[in-house]
Amino acid sequence: xxxxxxxxxxxxxxxxxxxxxxxxxxxxxxxxxxxxxxxxxxxxxxxxxxxxxxxxxxxxxxxxxxxxxxxxxxxxxxxxxxxxxxxxxxxxxxxxxxxxxxxxxxxxxxxxxxxxxxxxxxxxxxxxxxxxxxxxxxxxxxxxxxxxxxxxxxxxxxxxxxxxxxxxxxxxxxxxxxxxxxxxxxxxxxxxxxx
Numbered sequence: 335x336x337x338x339x340x341x342x343x344x345x346x347x348x349x350x351x352x353x354x355x356x357x358x359x360x361x362x363x364x365x366x367x368x369x370x371x372x373x374x375x376x377x378x379x380x381x382x383x384x385x386x387x388x389x390x391x392x393x394x395x396x397x398x399x400x401x402x403x404x405x406x407x408x409x410x411x412x413x414x415x416x417x418x419x420x421x422x423x424x425x426x427x428x429x430x431x432x433x434x435x436x437x438x439x440x441x442x443x444x445x446x447x448x449x450x451x452x453x454x455x456x457x458x459x460x461x462x463x464x465x466x467x468x469x470x471x472x473x474x475x476x477x478x479x480x481x482x483x484x485x486x487x488x489x490x491x492x493x494x495x496x497x498x499x500x501x502x503x504x505x506x507x508x509x510x511x512x513x514x515x516x517x518x519x520x521x522x523x524x525x526x527x528x529x
Contacts, residue, residue, distance in 0.1 A: 342426050343366075343423065343424075344430075348427060348431050349455075352460075355374075357369055357462065357496060360419050361419070369496070370512065372511065373509035373511055374511075375495040379485060379492075382482055382505065382506035383482075384479045388475060391472060392476060392480075398442075398443045399442055399477060400440070401438065402439055404439070404441055404448060405437065406425075408439040408441060408467070409425050409465070410425060411448070412465035412466065412467045428453070431455060437453060437455050439453040440480050440484070441477065450469060450475075451473075452478055457523060458524065459491045459521075459522035459525030460491070461485055461490050463496070464496075488527055488529065489525065491525065492521075494519075
């Protein structure tokens, strides 16, 4: 029906899927598919760190960051590109899981304007990165490294990147076999960690 709101993926279904290693993506045919790639891309939290130039940028005050201030704006900015896997169902479903306290965003600001961000899902000691965006150079990297620092402080042991691409590889993403990912995921889910 024209104008009808897209259906939500129920929060409990999303959470259950993530605990098994699955995540949804909308494809070009308009259908939503569940993914569980092998190999799986992850950011090893013990080795991912900003280089000297990025450390200087993080300290210089050019950008500021917030957490969960404008989650909906972040997901819509992530979807605002020529090719996207984020449709109305995805955006509304993640807004619902954010309201339930299990999806989070880190926002990058410059002169009061939202210029970058990243969002994902947190369950136990696992964070499942979903997407990021940047409207000015390095803004998404600032959000990413702020998120990494936060995850380390909180004791997270898994930062899922799902698939590797040239940008995530530059940030430190590596591929691991699905079986290894599942073992780490099981350990992470057992940890009583709050985002």
